[in-house]
Amino acid sequence: xxxxxxxxxxxxxxxxxxxxxxxxxxxxxxxxxxxxxxxxxxxxxxxxxxxxxxxxxxxxxxxxxxxxxxxxxxxxxxxxxxxxxxxxxxxxxxxxxxxxxxxxxxxxxxxxxxxxxxxxxxxxxxxxxxxxxxxxxxxxxxxxxxxxxxxxxxxxxxxxxxxxxxxxxxxxxxxxxxxxxxxxxxxxxxxxxxxxxxxxxxxxxxxxxxxxxxxxxxxxxxxxxxxxxxxxxxxxxxxxxxxxxxxxxxxxxxxxxxxxxxxxxxxxxxxxxxxxxxxxxxxxxxxxxxxxxxxxxxxxxxxxxxxxxxxxxxxxxxxxxxxxxxxxxxxxxxxxxxxxxxxxxxxxxxxxxxxxxxxxxxxxxxxxxxxxxxxxxxxxxxxxxxxxxxxxxxxxxxxxxxxxxxxxxxxxxxxxxxxxxxxxxxxxxxxxxxxxxxxxxxxxxxxxxxxxxxxxxxxxxxxxxxxxxxxxxxxxxxxxxxxxxxxxxxxxxxxxxxxxxxxxxxxxxxxxxxxxxxxxxxxxxxxxxxxxxxxxxxxxxxxxxxxxxxxxxxxxxxxxxxxxxxx
Numbered sequence: 001x002x003x004x005x006x007x008x009x010x011x012x013x014x015x016x017x018x019x020x021x022x023x024x025x026x027x028x029x030x031x032x033x034x035x036x037x038x039x040x041x042x043x044x045x046x047x048x049x050x051x052x053x054x055x056x057x058x059x060x061x062x063x064x065x066x067x068x069x070x071x072x073x074x075x076x077x078x079x080x081x082x083x084x085x086x087x088x089x090x091x092x093x094x095x096x097x098x099x100x101x102x103x104x105x106x107x108x109x110x111x112x113x114x115x116x117x118x119x120x121x122x123x124x125x126x127x128x129x130x131x132x133x134x135x136x137x138x139x140x141x142x143x144x145x146x147x148x149x150x151x152x153x154x155x156x157x158x159x160x161x162x163x164x165x166x167x168x169x170x171x172x173x174x175x176x177x178x179x180x181x182x183x184x185x186x187x188x189x190x191x192x193x194x195x196x197x198x199x200x201x202x203x204x205x206x207x208x209x210x211x212x213x214x215x216x217x218x219x220x221x222x223x224x225x226x227x228x229x230x231x232x233x234x235x236x237x238x239x240x241x242x243x244x245x246x247x248x249x250x251x252x253x254x255x256x257x258x259x260x261x262x263x264x265x266x267x268x269x270x271x272x273x274x275x276x277x278x279x280x281x282x283x284x285x286x287x288x289x290x291x292x293x294x295x296x297x298x299x300x301x302x303x304x305x306x307x308x309x310x311x312x313x314x315x316x317x318x319x320x321x322x323x324x325x326x327x328x329x330x331x332x333x334x335x336x337x338x339x340x341x342x343x344x345x346x347x348x349x350x351x352x353x354x355x356x357x358x359x360x361x362x363x364x365x366x367x368x369x370x371x372x373x374x375x376x377x378x379x380x381x382x383x384x385x386x387x388x389x390x391x392x393x394x395x396x397x398x399x400x401x402x403x404x405x406x407x408x409x410x411x412x413x414x415x416x417x418x419x420x421x422x423x424x425x426x427x428x429x430x431x432x433x434x435x436x437x438x439x440x441x442x443x444x445x446x447x448x449x450x451x452x453x454x455x456x457x458x459x460x461x462x463x464x465x466x467x468x469x470x471x472x473x474x475x476x477x478x479x480x481x482x483x484x485x486x487x488x489x490x491x492x493x494x495x496x497x498x499x500x501x502x503x504x505x506x507x508x509x510x511x512x513x514x515x516x517x518x519x520x521x522x523x524x525x526x527x528x529x530x531x532x533x534x535x536x537x538x539x540x541x542x543x544x545x546x547x548x549x550x551x552x553x554x555x556x557x558x559x560x561x562x563x564x565x566x567x
Contacts, residue, residue: 003120003441006133016124016131021092023051025062026082028101040066047095060091083112086121098127099141109141118444135436178247179229180287189283190247197287199226200248203239204288208296214239243300246277249293250286253277322496323350323373323506329365330507330521336368347371352508366510366518369558372544373506376520376562377499379540408468415461422454501525511561519561536563 009019025047029040044062051059063082082094094116096102102125103109113123113132122133130140180200181190199221206212206220214236221234228234246253254276288296327336329352336350348370354363429446432438438446504525511517521536542560 003117003122003133006122007135010131010134016093016133017054018056020056021058022060022090023054023057023093023095024060024082024091025051025095026064026079026102027062027097028065028076028079040064043097043101047097051095057093083115086116086119089120092121093133094121094123096123096125099125099130110138113138113141114440114444117440118448135440138440139434177229178245179242180248181284190285192285192287196229200242200287203242204248204292204296207239207243208292208299211299240300243296246293247284248286248288249290250279250281250284251277252280252284322499323370326503327368327506327508329354329363330509331365332363334363336508338370364510364513365508366515368508368518369546372542372558372560374495375544376540376542376560377503377522378495379542380522380538380564381495381498381502383538408464412461412464412468415457415464419454419457419461422450422457426450426454511559516557517559517561519563521563521565523565536565538564540564 006019006021010016025044027040027043027047044064047062048059051057063078065076065078085091086094099109102123103112116123117132122131124131125141128140130137132138132141178190180193180196182193183189184191203217203221206217207214212220217239218234218236226234228238242248321338323336324338325335327350328334329336332352332354334353337353337356339349339351339356340347350368350370350373352363352365355365426447429438429443429450433440433443502524504523506523507521509519509521511519524537540562542562544558544560545555546558
């Protein structure tokens, strides 16, 4: 549609129905209730007839969204398809019932009508008598959309108020989808569905008495082709929620959740102690005996705690020991695990996890004695302390480079000023547009140009802020490392701290298939002040003895070839 020509005709008093246009319609209802479906059908039939009866208009098949709220447009698939089709010039005008059917969010209403106008597409809100092709439409649209948004806020508050009063009266809330029961709306009670109740009992017995896992129960139900109330396959979360539900033991339960904000739909989940919970076996006949319910839930809680602990332990393991998650098998790229050496409980050995799982046939990586690794790394630290012409200047240069910061703060300040200036320009052109001094088309062109500049500036600003934070963390690490290196103490805690800071990871390789000949490639947590060549910055050889001077044991040599690299 040529917006300029259409506006000119409208200003001359020519009605919209007398202008040749390709016209479509949009209809939406927010629930799947029968009444709403009828309303939707009526909307569709009415607008199709309304468009086809006009000889100047060409009907384009309309867009429908069923059972979707108007507070969010992202989930409205057909609405978003309509926007995309507008972009590709498939129609000139959209006819819809009212603003609340289009969007109940003021910002989205303005956003999408502006976007559609930029594609040359206007929107006619029939009940509100707003045609976005007219210059004064945006002000009226803003007022009406704000009223629609406030209406949904008040509706949300009324629903919340009604639910709270219903809870006070002890009314059973929820729909008719609770497996094992059918809700009698007239009497306000739950009636047991015998076939489904048998499945509920089976689930509790399998879990609490036979002590099967949720996963095992899920597989059994699906293998026996037993379906949920929605005729779907069972999943772990469904069974877990069923076991937790107090209604199955004949208890009234409410106030488990509450919607915090009607726009974002953010849900607040209350702790079990805050639930409204009491026995009501008259209106909620129990399917499960209370003792069996308690037993199942005790097991469920215990297993959840154990699972959470395993997750925490897994995360803690990474920092549990000095060499945790630092030693890797070069053959399989798998981590080494800590084991106590059986002949000497004080010595620790580190073994490839692949070897521990599947045995020597799958991994021939050598085991590493922690005591030998300590000797090698302490020797490295001593060398770093002595060789000040090599390592300490490298670290100091790195630190000074970060300290200088290459004018990063000044650049961030400049970008923030530029962003503020562009935001001021955007406010100014919006004001001019609302006053009528700037046409919508001129506003869109200028606003889109400013948005592109703003996006680039914000991207650069975020990149600089992240880089500054990263440099700050690296700077702190480097300074701490320097302070540790310069300390003249031999305490174990200090040695361990230095090693932890200095060593990023270690790759273990067996040389020439000889279990006594080991290569360690040790990668250090700092960078050299020149281009990386891939060559080690330092090489050392170590000959360490194992075994004991006692009867029945042999002393033998372990040869280590150690290469140090910058990470």
